Amino acid sequence: MPPPADAPPELVAALRAAGCVYAEDEARLLRDAARTPGQLAALTARRTAGEPLEHVLGRVDFCGLRLVVSPGVFVPRARTALLAERATALLRTVAGTRRPVAVDLCCGCGAVGAVLTSAVPAVELHAVDVDPVAVRCARRNLPRGAVHEGDLYAPLPDALAGRVDVLVANAPYVPTDAIVLMPPEARDHEPRAVLDGGADGLAVLRRVVAGAPAWLAPGGALLVETSGAQAPALADAVVRAGLRPRVVTDDDRGATVVSGGDPCG
Numbered sequence: 040m041p042p043p044a045d046a047p048p049e050l051v052a053a054l055r056a057a058g059c060v061y062a063e064d065e066a067r068l069l070r071d072a073a074r075t076p077g078q079l080a081a082l083t084a085r086r087t088a089g090e091p092l093e094h095v096l097g098r099v100d101f102c103g104l105r106l107v108v109s110p111g112v113f114v115p116r117a118r119t120a121l122l123a124e125r126a127t128a129l130l131r132t133v134a135g136t137r138r139p140v141a142v143d144l145c146c147g148c149g150a151v152g153a154v155l156t157s158a159v160p161a162v163e164l165h166a167v168d169v170d171p172v173a174v175r176c177a178r179r180n181l182p183r184g185a186v187h188e189g190d191l192y193a194p195l196p197d198a199l200a201g202r203v204d205v206l207v208a209n210a211p212y213v214p215t216d217a218i219v220l221m222p223p224e225a226r227d228h229e230p231r232a233v234l235d236g237g238a239d240g241l242a243v244l245r246r247v248v249a250g251a252p253a254w255l256a257p258g259g260a261l262l263v264e265t266s267g268a269q270a271p272a273l274a275d276a277v278v279r280a281g282l283r284p285r286v287v288t289d290d291d292r293g294a295t296v297v298s299g300g301d302p303c304g
Contacts, residue, residue: 046070050083057087065092072096091224101150104157108148109176113233114225115150118294119209122264123154125287125296126207129260130159133204138163140199142254144191144208144247145169147233149177149184151207156183167194170230191243192250203254208247208263214240240269241276248276251299260300273297 046066054062069086073079085095093099094110101115102123108114126141133139139162143152146166156164164184168174174188187194213234218226225234236242244263251261261282265273270286274297277284282299
């Protein structure tokens with residue numbers, strides 16, 4: 040197979056001038072996505088104006104899967120792979136004995152849920168997001184899952200109570216005052232609600248943790264993404280919910296996952 044053709048130099052220059060670090064790679068992606076010169080110009084204009092590349096292309100690659108991501112929907116970060124990998128490992132253990140049940144809260148485009156259904160096809164998956172735009176996007180990425188619109192646990196079927204083997208959440212955890220420090224493509228193009236975790240970043244995650252015990256099956260586990268600095272406070276919340284906490288970090292990806300399981304004695 041011949042190597043990919045070089046990206047148009049003028050396109051690379053425009054992207055580099057706009058601050059795109061990987062201008063050559065992005066130029067090739069935009070060129071390949073455009074069917075006409077006019078469409079290429081339109082896509083380039085959106086990107087150089089600061090719109091996330093994933094929104095411009097309408098897709099994101101996550102854990103080996105290509106997923107739809109619509110403008111205005113949170114773009115899954117590479118660090119969230121740690122959350123997806125740990126949840127997958129737990130589900131595979133359960134799947135050896137029966138059909139597992141998983142819930143993906145604050146699902147966004149459904150990235151974590153898509154990894155779970157791909158890795159464990161037998162899983163009964165329920166995904167939830169409060170944003171109708173995200174819900175529509177997630178339904179495209181999760182044809183084998185049920186996607187519910189509403190606030191955290193509220194829209195879940197009552198029959199799931201006490202049956203969830205793995206409960207994952209990539210809820211907002213950026214402290215309100217830190218949002219201004221985020222890259223423009225995040226703070227200007229992703230809804231504030233998917234970023235803003237309140238004064239200390241843990242307002243939504245505390246609600247996730249507090250509500251988890253009512254939904255977890257015996258031996259089930261809660262897994263949430265957070266930052267390393269926030270992990271001790273979140274682990275304390277896990278203990279207060281009656282669960283045993285564990286903190287796992289991946290320095291290479293800048294990822295931290297706090298889990299809760301095995302009720303504390």
